Amino acid sequence: MKMLNILLSAFRALQRNKMRSFLTMLGIIIGVGAVIAMLAIGQGAEYSVKEQIAALGTNVLMVYPGAQQQAGVRTAAGSSVTLTEDDALAIARECPAVQYISPGAFAGGQIIAGNLNWSTAIQGVGADYLEIRQWPIEYGDFFTDQDVKAAAKVCILGGTVADNLFPESSPVDQTIRIRSVPFKVVGVLTKKGQNANGQDQDDVILAPYKTVIRRLSHWSNLRFILISATSLKDITTAQTQISELLRMRHKIQPYEPDDFTIRNQTDLAATATATTQILTILLASIASVSLLVGGIGIMNIMLVSVTERTREIGIRMSIGARARDILTQFLIEALVLSLVGGITGIILGVVGSSVISSLAKWPTIITAFSIILSFGFSIAIGIFFGFYPARKAAMLNPIDALRYE
Amino acid sequence: MIHDPGLSATNPDSPLIQIDHLTKVYELGEVEVHALRGVSVRVSKGEFVAIMGASGSGKSTFMNILGCLDKPTKGTYILEGIDVGKLSRDELAAIRNKKIGFVFQGFNLLSRTSAIENVELPMFYSTVSNKLRKSKAIEALEKVGLGDRLHHYPNQLSGGQQQRVAIARSLVNDPSIILADEPTGNLDSRTSVEVMGIFQELNNHGITIILVTHEPDVAQFAKRHVVFRDGKIRSDKVNTNPKIASEVIKDLPMIDDEEDEAA
Numbered sequence: 095m096k097m098l099n100i101l102l103s104a105f106r107a108l109q110r111n112k113m114r115s116f117l118t119m120l121g122i123i124i125g126v127g128a129v130i131a132m133l134a135i136g137q138g139a140e141y142s143v144k145e146q147i148a149a150l151g152t153n154v155l156m157v158y159p160g161a162q163q164q165a166g167v168r169t170a171a172g173s174s175v176t177l178t179e180d181d182a183l184a185i186a187r188e189c190p191a192v193q194y195i196s197p198g199a200f201a202g203g204q205i206i207a208g209n210l211n212w213s214t215a216i217q218g219v220g221a222d223y224l225e226i227r228q229w230p231i232e233y234g235d236f237f238t239d240q241d242v243k244a245a246a247k248v249c250i251l252g253g254t255v256a257d258n259l260f261p262e263s264s265p266v267d268q269t270i271r272i273r274s275v276p277f278k279v280v281g282v283l284t285k286k287g288q289n290a291n292g293q294d295q296d297d298v299i300l301a302p303y304k305t306v307i308r309r310l311s312h313w314s315n316l317r318f319i320l321i322s323a324t325s326l327k328d329i330t331t332a333q334t335q336i337s338e339l340l341r342m343r344h345k346i347q348p349y350e351p352d353d354f355t356i357r358n359q360t361d362l363a364a365t366a367t368a369t370t371q372i373l374t375i376l377l378a379s380i381a382s383v384s385l386l387v388g389g390i391g392i393m394n395i396m397l398v399s400v401t402e403r404t405r406e407i408g409i410r411m412s413i414g415a416r417a418r419d420i421l422t423q424f425l426i427e428a429l430v431l432s433l434v435g436g437i438t439g440i441i442l443g444v445v446g447s448s449v450i451s452s453l454a455k456w457p458t459i460i461t462a463f464s465i466i467l468s469f470g471f472s473i474a475i476g477i478f479f480g481f482y483p484a485r486k487a488a489m490l491n492p493i494d495a496l497r498y499e
Numbered sequence: 500m501i502h503d504p505g506l507s508a509t510n511p512d513s514p515l516i517q518i519d520h521l522t523k524v525y526e527l528g529e530v531e532v533h534a535l536r537g538v539s540v541r542v543s544k545g546e547f548v549a550i551m552g553a554s555g556s557g558k559s560t561f562m563n564i565l566g567c568l569d570k571p572t573k574g575t576y577i578l579e580g581i582d583v584g585k586l587s588r589d590e591l592a593a594i595r596n597k598k599i600g601f602v603f604q605g606f607n608l609l610s611r612t613s614a615i616e617n618v619e620l621p622m623f624y625s626t627v628s629n630k631l632r633k634s635k636a637i638e639a640l641e642k643v644g645l646g647d648r649l650h651h652y653p654n655q656l657s658g659g660q661q662q663r664v665a666i667a668r669s670l671v672n673d674p675s676i677i678l679a680d681e682p683t684g685n686l687d688s689r690t691s692v693e694v695m696g697i698f699q700e701l702n703n704h705g706i707t708i709i710l711v712t713h714e715p716d717v718a719q720f721a722k723r724h725v726v727f728r729d730g731k732i733r734s735d736k737v738n739t740n741p742k743i744a745s746e747v748i749k750d751l752p753m754i755d756d757e758e759d760e761a762a
């Protein structure tokens with residue numbers, strides 16, 4: 095029997111029981127749709143994590159005071175552990191693999207502008223901070239090295255802070271009060287949106303670190319130093335140079351551990367990506383269970399169909415159908431069920447993902463891989479779950495099939 | 500597509516069908532039913548055989564073995580020089596497809612499938628091009644007088660018409676034998692004669708016909724009468740003066756129709 099004819103008669107056989115065929119397919123549709131949507135969500139998360147890490151700049155190093163984090167707890171943190179401004183200046187001076195450096199400090203508090211107020215984190219940074227973060231200014235200017243050295247009371251607002259404190263006017267050249275210290279706004283940053291943890295990256299105020307340390311912080315030392323290496327491949331060199339310099343400056347004996355931690359973005363990226371990959375796999379495996387259930391539905395219906403159509407099988411055999419013709423016929427029917435279901439499921443998954451994207455503001459990505467995967471999976475399900483009923487039909491004896499009541 | 504199991508190795512001298520000591524035992528748990536107890540028979544090309552006998556005498560069992568739908572318990576069946584007992588499942592399927600046309604008492608048409616598609620079906624399982632398939636199916640349906648019912652479904656046809664579709668299906672692959680198990684069992688006497696007319700017409704064109712019937716009237720159209728009893732052949736006679744269906748039908752009044760209309 096020619097393939098086209100088999101296909102046509104498979105479609106007709108399925109058409110005869112429209113509702114039943116549809117319900118059987120629904121299992122596959124939901125299964126494939128779920129797999130596609132879950133993969134899209136997982137891969138969307140993976141992508142946005144990577145994106146954010148890339149936005150940080152991959153040749154970026156962070157130096158924190160305190161020893162290596164162990165299970166999330168900074169173990170050797172104490173008053174003796176310090177990262178000073180002089181350390182930062184020494185790194186800038188003495189490490190050739192270092193390009194930009196920005197000492198960092200934190201403060202938090204109430205910010206007042208006119209009759210509006212807002213609460214947010216104030217980051218004290220150096221003049222090169224935006225170079226390292228590769229974060230452009232929306233309007234206005236960034237503060238200069240002079241401003242930093244002079245501990246000038248100037249600041250830059252993140253997009254969210256600007257929107258909330260100056261909903262109508264331009265914030266540039268206006269004065270805000272941070273914990274009653276007046277600061278002049280010199281610029282506004284471009285918006286970056288949320289990071290992987292859902293935090294608003296634009297809810298921030300940047301000020302010269304010296305100003306933050308002197309006016310706003312109780313901690314006179316640096317909270318971090320942000321460094322960029324001259325290039326991506328110099329990152330390890332830079333890391334070694336910084337480590338050696340700091341050990342020397344902090345007079346750490348060879349047998350003693352570091353009293354500081356250097357982290358690079360690649361490590362961070364690897365951990366974050368691994369986490370989101372696990373998320374993707376988890377979501378997809380849960381969804382594939384429903385695909386499996388859909389496959390069992392196909393097998394069930396095909397078994398019913400073989401029993402119902404035993405006489406038809408007998409008639410076909412009595413006029414010359416071979417076992418393999420019957421096998422192909424039922425296998426193709428199962429395949430048509432799973433393939434039509436699979437394709438509909440793919441469409442449903444794609445549409446569903448974009449709905450999730452726009453409603454939940456969650457990034458979703460549909461890759462060719464996930465489409466090919468679910469397409470292949472539905473073919474495999476059709477063959478796997480269709481084979482047993484089809485074989486059962488093909489193995490019937492002509493006379494037994496004809497006599498079947 | 501079809502692997503030809505030496506189907507062309509026909510010896511013109513040997514009979515079309517050569518059956519020796521055929522037995523068939525059905526095992527129903529403890530009980531054994533001896534449906535055939537040693538049947539030997541020869542049928543030559545061009546014969547028209549009517550098989551008769553009481554109910555349960557083994558006629559259908561015999562026909563199913565002849566039609567390669569069932570296997571005998573013992574004995575040999577040689578069809579056109581081929582020992583059917585030695586063939587594989589696929590080779591038997593090819594025989595059913597090419598050499599044998601089977602007509603059943605219950606028609607056995609595919610439901611929700613039009614007359615023409617039912618007739619096309621055997622050609623799906625052989626190598627016939629799509630175009631030729633259609634024209635051959637139409638030709639076969641015209642032969643049985645159903646040229647105007649091509650696209651009717653079985654449930655839109657009378658019993659006689661359904662049986663004619665089944666006959667068209669059985670002859671569409673140009674078989675050498677047509678086997679019919681009580682083909683007129685579900686039909687009224689006039690329609691029975693019409694169907695027998697078709698068989699006689701086919702027989703005149705050289706197709707061998709073997710049919711089972713309970714009705715002596717129907718058997719009168721055959722050239723040879725074989726009577727079964729208790730799984731054996733009791734008598735095997737030549738019908739020296741078979742009736743001609745096309746002539747009988749002229750003398751048959753359309754009483755049934757008139758009575759129906761009068762009522």
Ligand SMILES: Nc1ncnc2c1ncn2[C@@H]1O[C@H](COP(=O)(O)OP(=O)(O)OP(=O)(O)O)[C@@H](O)[C@H]1O
Pocket residue numbers: 525526527532533534552553554555556557558559560561
């Ligand atoms: N599948 C079967 N299993 C068991 N016994 C069977 C089977 N088919 C037929 N028989 C038995 O074999 C014997 C012959 O049956 P068969 O159908 O050949 O009779 P028949 O001559 O065709 O009768 P009828 O004229 O009523 O159709 C019967 O006794 C029947 O009960």
Ligand SMILES: [Mg+2]
Pocket residue numbers: 558559560680
């Ligand atoms: Mg019978």
